[in-house]
Amino acid sequence: MSRTALSGSELAGRLRDRDVSVAPAVLNLLEDASRREEARELLVALGPGVLGGEAPGxxxxxxxxxxxxxxxxxxxxxxxxxxxxxxxxxxxxxxxxxxxxxxxxxxxxxxxxxxxxxxxxxxxxxxxxxxxxxxxxxxxxxxxxxxxxxxxxxxxxxxxxxxxxxxxxxxxxxxxxxxxxxxxxxxxxxxxxxxxxxxxxxxxxxxxxxxxxxxxxxxxxxxxxxxxxxxxxxxxxxxxxxxxxxxxxxxxxxxxxTDGPARRLATRRAGALADFISEYGAQGLRAVGGRRGAERILIAQSPELDGHSLVEMLALQAGLDQTS
Ligand SMILES: Nc1nc2c(ncn2[C@@H]2O[C@H](COP(=O)(O)OP(=O)(O)O)[C@@H](O)[C@H]2O)c(=O)[nH]1
Ligand SMILES: [Mg+2]
Known part of the structure; x- marks a missing residue:
């Protein structure tokens, strides 16, 4: 199975082509703790900066x-x-x-x-x-x-x-x-x-x-x-x-x-904060200066950044970066 599984960037390409048949493989990747680097590739490759706009769905x-x-x-x-x-x-x-x-x-x-x-x-x-x-x-x-x-x-x-x-x-x-x-x-x-x-x-x-x-x-x-x-x-x-x-x-x-892009940006930032807290807990949150501090960091980032990169930026600022 893992031999023939599509990689994160291959899946991103298929989704960009609006191939909905890869949905099960995408979910399998996102839920597989042993494939986090590939999941990261997928998420970054589908961020608004790379897509040239917000996801249309x-x-x-x-x-x-x-x-x-x-x-x-x-x-x-x-x-x-x-x-x-x-x-x-x-x-x-x-x-x-x-x-x-x-x-x-x-x-x-x-x-x-x-x-x-x-x-x-x-x-x-x-x-x-x-x-x-x-x-x-x-x-x-x-x-x-x-x-x-x-x-x-x-x-x-x-x-x-x-x-x-x-x-x-x-x-x-x-x-x-x-x-x-x-x-x-x-x-x-x-x-x-x-x-x-x-x-x-x-x-x-x-x-x-x-x-x-x-x-x-x-x-x-x-x-x-x-x-x-x-x-x-x-x-x-x-x-x-x-x-x-x-x-x-x-x-x-x-x-x-509604203003779709504005709402997406707001949800992406709020979601990144929730994901950051879910991963790094109260200690992580303290390290970025609480919710206020985290929000300041998030607002300073490019609106085109994907949610995963936003979490990484928070971790970086908190000195908790574990991505490399
Ligand atoms: N009378 C009636 N019963 C409904 C309706 N929609 C759902 N139900 C019943 O309510 C129960 C719970 O439905 P479900 O969709 O599983 O609820 P969920 O837990 O909110 O997802 C089931 O027994 C359904 O048959 C409806 O429009 N009218
Ligand atoms: Mg239900």
Whole structure:
């Protein structure tokens, strides 16, 4: 296997050619601790400086409590995107096990029906960090590089509050999914414990009045927070489905009205800081002068630098450089 495996720079070339068939090999590389130098090659070769701009794919973060219907919804969305001939990668961050794979994956494909298997789409479960919903550096890296080849890259994470902040460190558009009748997420939102998402979705609209009531509460909460740019909508992902095409449209609309490169730059810096902390811990953070110091260092770097090089710059400044 490793004999015929494509190298980091070969994979980068394939992704630049928008060859989505290499996605499994790319993920294998990013998750293989023994191939870090190659992973570095891949990430650097796909940075905005080398690409001549930001990766074109739309990176969408979808988060919400377990059982709310995220995976089912994504299955339905993938079908809409594929019908429009868009290529889609879904990275599902699984909080329950280090390396889940099999069962969950099969589940998703079964839920979404035959439309979800086949060319142009790629679905992978990835390990979470220890903390629930915590994003591993490999997930962030995967989203960044897959966005070079795929039209849409979705990262599904579990949780409310913290996970929403983490997904905001990598996504162009953040979607929070809530249950009909369950006010938890809305309480978090109102209390300012959760960043305002770009889109708020009430799932399981087919249950009836409770979903409409929750939608009304969500809209009221967003209005109170002055978040009038955040669209709220109710969807049903079970056949025949309702609101799925509207959700796909709302995602496109959000992307069209945001400054994509500015947001990418902000997420790249925030992600690099998170990756740096995940690798070097509190000691590393102290060595760069805390978050403030780290942010100063990051802002001083070229906007064209890839996320991996940003982490290296932080490590260098901290005197922790281990790359050679
Ligand atoms: N009634 C109804 N049930 C749904 C809907 N979407 C998902 N479910 C059900 O909710 C449960 C959890 O769904 P899942 O997609 O695995 O949730 P996740 O944990 O957020 O990914 C499953 O039993 C689904 O069949 C929906 O739109 N309507
Ligand atoms: Mg799920």
């Amino acid at each position: 739309h990176i969408v973060g979808v988060t919400g409590p377990p059982g709310v219907g995220k995976s089912t919804l994504l299955g339905a969305l993938v079908a809409v995107w594929r019908a429009a001939d868009r290529t889609v990668a879904v990275l599902a961050v699984d909080p329950s096990s280090k390396r889940s794979g099999g069962a969950l994956l099969a589940d998703r494909i079964r839920i979404a029906g035959p439309a979800v298997g086949g060319p142009g789409r790629f679905i992978r479960s990835m390990a979470a960090r220890e903390r629930v919903g915590g994003l591993a550096p490999a997930t962030r890296a995967a989203a960044q590089v897959l966005a070079v080849a795929f039209d849409v890259v979705v990262v599904e994470t579990v949780g409310v509050g913290q996970s929403e902040t983490e997904v905001a460190e990598l996504a162009d558009t953040v979607v929070v999914v809530v249950q009909p009748g369950a006010g938890d997420a809305l309480q978090f939102l109102k209390a300012g414990l959760m960043e305002v998402p770009d889109l708020l979705v009430v799932a399981k609209a087919d249950v009836g009045a409770a979903a409409q009531t929750t939608l009304g509460e969500a809209q009221a909460a967003l209005h109170l927070l002055g978040a009038d740019d955040t669209a709220a909508l109710a969807v049903s992902a079970l056949p025949p489905g309702a609101g799925i095409a509207e959700l796909a449209q709302a995602l496109d609309d959000h992307r069209a009205r």
